[in-house]
Amino acid sequence: MRPHGNFTAVVARGLAAPTDTAPALAITFAEAEAHAIDLHTGATVWRRPVRVLGAPVAVGRRVAVPVRGHKLLLLDADTGATIWERALPGEAFTGVTMTDRRVVATVVTGDTKARSLLVAFSIADGSSRWLRRSSVLLGVPGAVGRNVLVPTEDEVIALADGRGREIARMRPPPEVGALGRIELHGRTVLAAGAHAFVDLHGGGQTVYRIDPHTAPAFRVVEGLDPGVGRDGGLAWRLRPGISAGAPREAVLMARRVALGIRLDADGRPVTANWVHHHDDTRELVALDVDERIATLVREDGSILRLDLRDGLVVSELEGHKTTLSAVIVGRGVQGDARATASAALDMEQALLDLIEDPDPRLVPAQRLALELLWRNDRPEVRANLHDIVHGAIRPEPDAISDSLREHAHLVMNGPWGPADERTRTQGTQALAAARRGATQRDDLEASVAQVVRSGNPDALDELVGLLEQPSLRAEELVSITRALRELDDHRAVFGVATFVLRYHADPEVVHESQAMLYALDFLVTQSREDAFDPSARARAREVLVKLTEDRFTVPRLRAFLLERTEETDALETTTATPALQAGGPRPGE
Amino acid sequence: MLALTLALVLASSNGAGPVDHAVVTAQAAQRQAAMMRSLVQRGDPAAVSWVVRAVTDGVPPPVLDAFLDAARQHPQPAYATPLRGLASYRSATVRARALLALAVIDEVEARHAVLIAMRDPDLRIRVLGLEMAETFTTPELEEASLRLLDRDPEVAAARARR
Secondary structure, eight states, rough: OOBBBOHHHHHHHHHOOOOSOOOOOOEESSSSSSEETTHHHHHHHEEEEEESSSOOETTEEEEEETTTTTEEEEETTTTEEEEEEHHHHHHHEEEEEEEESEEEEEEEOSSSSSSSEEEEEETTTTEEEEEEEEEEEEOBOEETEEEEEEEEEEEEEEEETTTEEEEEOOOOGGGGGGGGEEETTEEEEEESSSSEEOGGGSSOOOEOOOOOOTSSSSOOSSSSSOTTSSSEEEEEEEOOOSTTSOOOOEEEETTEEEEEEEEEETTEEEEEEEEEEESOOOEEEEEEESSSSSEEEEETTTEEEETTTTTOEEEEEEOOOOOOOEEEOOOOOOOOOOOOOOOOOOOHHHHHHHHHHHGGGGGGHHHHHHHHTTSSOHHHHHHHHHHHHSSSSOOOSSHHHHHHHHHHHHHHOBBBBBBBBHHHHHHHHHHHHHTTTOHHHHHHHHHHHHHHHOOHHHHHHHHHHHTTTTOOOHHHHHHHHHHHHHHHGGGGHHHHHHHHHHHHTTTHHHOOSHHHHHHHHHHHTTTSTTSSSSHHHHHHHHHHHHHHHHHTTHHHHHHHHHHHHHHHOOOOOTSSOOOHTTOOTTTTT | OHHHHHHHHHHHHOOOOHHHHHHHHHHHHHHHHHEEHHHHHHHOHHHHHHHHHHHHHOOOOOHHHHHHHHHHSSOOOHHHHHHHHHHOOHHHHHHHHHHHHHHHHOOHHHHHHHHHHTSSSHHHHHHHHHHHHHOOOOHHHHHHHHHHHHHOOHHHEEEEEE
């Protein structure tokens, strides 16, 4: 069936429905028990035996729990009492959602003609209200108001919950990939694949991408719910935003760590607002996010609530029971009103501390941390990735450290800085125009500064190419060579080498500005033992040797080179082997 | 890097003060310029190879001047690459002379030289481009001249004053 209906209106109407404001409960699920805890007092509200199988869903004061035996159990969240229990059709459970009058589940069958079923039960008495068959696999459904949204591989179908009548169908952009689930994050409705998700508000054109090398955004669903406790300890939640489609904040839960992240207009993580990373070895098993609080449940049943503004702990409740999963019911408790922590958190250090943690469970979070460092607008922060690649940070020769080095290398080949793609491209185009001699001169230095903050790799080519532009004023040449020095990218070595060789014996050019000194400084850095690229290092060294041996090298350059190479030698000496430093045997003795 | 530092220190510590150093360097540059002229004039493969390498590795202004003058008198195809590089030198004088030397290598390089000159940021070199187009004329370069006069009022005005 082709896309049809007004999907935007379907979502908007559903979001207009009132949300639950009753007191908040955390309902945790262990292997054979459910336990409801008052989030305000920490008191147990009820306990009962439940053999949970799949991911439970809470809507209002009801909780739908897929249980062993291929059944669906509906509980009263305030008492834990069974409202009803029903057998599911089909062979295996996919997902469940609820409106205020229906519980709707998707299951897979063994039938090749009807691979999935969508079944709806009355929330009042569990009677079967309608059933639809699908020739394609269905994913985990979601609900907005009285509309049920069901993902197929490449479409989202909206059905009225009353009789299951299809009211709209839409096809998200193909870059989202195979759709596995519908998720409601505050007032944001997402159709999600493993590495991208689309905001269904406004026609489903806002796509958020999670780098595939970092972590799957959501658990992969291929017709089957992988079951509680089997999601790799990863969860993403978008923080409810000001309006649908605006850049948002998100929380990533990754095993032992939680990060508060800001997303850019393209949906990519751009900055870390906070990092919750401590020596606590307990794993996080569930994450819930509302407007102000992130609620995290640990594997021992303890519950942590963090302020979304700064990641600081609002409250912590002890746990005493192994916990696989949890749902949060109600939003009555918002935490104590307080000012945001006045001390500026050193986010760079927090991310580096995370990266240096040897716990192999943290790799997805560590990869994200690498990307967040690379998206900083300051080159000196991004330089940490150079140190990671070369083992100055996390030097251990183990497989995990190797994989992080590899990921850092991959990230460094891509765009840098916080700006979105459009802004970065504009920066490159401005430089290209300057290179053609087509731009107003007073724009060039601003464009160069912008590229240093955020840029694409092709901007580097334009910067290097500008060294050949004879019309540049001396101060413009300074801004370009300084930018190349700050970006410290080995790919610029060959162009800078040509520039330095050409003018190293020309006193007029050497003395007109500091440009040659910045260029030389760049080559000295690239000539170090820990430089990024061997061929670039070799070329840099070749040029420096030529300058050294050429009697016509302008004295100003010679003096600068002497000073810089003495500093470099001192640095390389202090990082030499401990045996040398202690006066022990030299190599070869 | 230790070897590099040592070489720099030895090169700097010849006991000469700054003024003495400038005089010594100027004298050396003149000698180098004379050698450059001689090698360009000689034009054998070894000499050409040395010239190309020296210019590519960067030479002081007197030596560069010697090369540009001599290359115009004794063109070689091998000089095309370093001359094209010098066509973007920061000094307009160097650029102009490089383009003149490039143009006398052959027809292909003459075309390149003219078109490069016509795009130069310096008015004098763009006017030189027009003049070179008249010397190394082809239908393409005639058309390029007309386009230059059309888009560049400064060039047109300079031409009109001649």
